[in-house]
Amino acid sequence: MAGDATAPQVVDDCRGVLRVFDDGSIWRSLNPSFTTTVFDDGSIEWKDLPFGSPDLGLHLRLYRPSNPSSSSPLPIFFYFHGGGFCIGSRTWPNCQNYCFRLARDLSAIIIAPDYRLSPEHPLPAAIHDGFASLDWLRSQASEANPDPWLSPSSADFSRIFISGDSAGGTITHHLSLRSSFSDPSPIRIRGFILLMPFFGGEIHTSSETECPPDAFLNLELNDRYWRLSLPRGATRDDPISNPFGPGGPDLESVRFESMMVVVGGKDLLRDRAVEYAGWLKELGKPVQLVEFVDQQHGFFTLDPWSQPSDQLMASIKRFMQDNHSA
Numbered sequence: 572m573a574g575d576a577t578a579p580q581v582v583d584d585c586r587g588v589l590r591v592f593d594d595g596s597i598w599r600s601l602n603p604s605f606t607t608t609v610f611d612d613g614s615i616e617w618k619d620l621p622f623g624s625p626d627l628g629l630h631l632r633l634y635r636p637s638n639p640s641s642s643s644p645l646p647i648f649f650y651f652h653g654g655g656f657c658i659g660s661r662t663w664p665n666c667q668n669y670c671f672r673l674a675r676d677l678s679a680i681i682i683a684p685d686y687r688l689s690p691e692h693p694l695p696a697a698i699h700d701g702f703a704s705l706d707w708l709r710s711q712a713s714e715a716n717p718d719p720w721l722s723p724s725s726a727d728f729s730r731i732f733i734s735g736d737s738a739g740g741t742i743t744h745h746l747s748l749r750s751s752f753s754d755p756s757p758i759r760i761r762g763f764i765l766l767m768p769f770f771g772g773e774i775h776t777s778s779e780t781e782c783p784p785d786a787f788l789n790l791e792l793n794d795r796y797w798r799l800s801l802p803r804g805a806t807r808d809d810p811i812s813n814p815f816g817p818g819g820p821d822l823e824s825v826r827f828e829s830m831m832v833v834v835g836g837k838d839l840l841r842d843r844a845v846e847y848a849g850w851l852k853e854l855g856k857p858v859q860l861v862e863f864v865d866q867q868h869g870f871f872t873l874d875p876w877s878q879p880s881d882q883l884m885a886s887i888k889r890f891m892q893d894n895h896s897a
Contacts, residue, residue, distance in 0.1 A: 653737025
């Protein structure tokens with residue numbers, strides 16, 4: 572009994588995948604809490620490669636069509652997974668199925684990087700890893716002997732699109748800022764796609780307070796993710812989480828590439844993403860808002876083959892076609 576009384580107690584639980592104990596120890600599962608079948612029919616090839624500083628042990632997953640419809644070099648499309656900066660992986664079945672769909676429908680090379688997770692690695696670690704994955708691609712474009720999938724005959728470095736969902740959408744926002752302040756050559760980024768971005772703020776929005784507790788992403792879990800991932804002493808109004816928070820960059824002076832912001836009408840994060848797109852539009856930035864009225868958070872990874880996911884793929888494809896060149 573004495574051993575039971577002194578056993579560490581769980582103080583934070585994120586979907587049964589991450590547990591933080593009162594003694595500071597952390598337990599993680601390598602798999603998501605839900606069961607998903609991987610639909611790998613062989614039409615998409617994939618492989619893993621390391622990137623970034625070797626001591627961090629980071630990897631990304633490349634996807635490409637086995638038999639592309641064109642002999643021309645394929646565009647490159649980044650996808651950063653979600654998970655509140657605390658959970659998720661490029662290896663999870665839902666992420667893999669979504670990337671299969673992206674590679675097939677967009678006829679593109681998909682790059683799905685992992686990034687360090689909180690609370691072991693508080694923000695901005697994940698954002699820095701996003702930067703590192705783009706730097707890795709730039710080095711591939713400059714190398715005399717790049718990975719064969721990224722040779723000039725296979726990959727079009729002048730047509731790069733960056734996307735992410737939830738926390739990955741937040742990383743995408745920060746990559747758009749960084750790209751506006753630095754020269755990304757020899758690659759050319761054509762646009763950014765933020766899928767239900769994970770933004771925060773100290774004052775809760777209507778979509779946050781009215782979100783039902785049984786939602787896939789509810790307010791309690793939302794706030795827990797921020798509490799576990801933000802730097803010590805930071806609030807949800809930190810520019811890391813709130814693009815218009817105090818101390819952030821002057822977005823009016825930022826030169827944004829074309830951007831598409833996707834929201835779900837039943838998503839807790841809806842209002843923040845709508846405000847984000849609206850504010851950028853008021854500043855004269857090239858942003859479009861696409862809303863899926865009846866959809867919840869992450870609908871496209873929960874079921875990449877649904878009718879709403881079909882519509883999302885069509886919207887992404889149109890965005891890429893509209894922004895394939897300067």
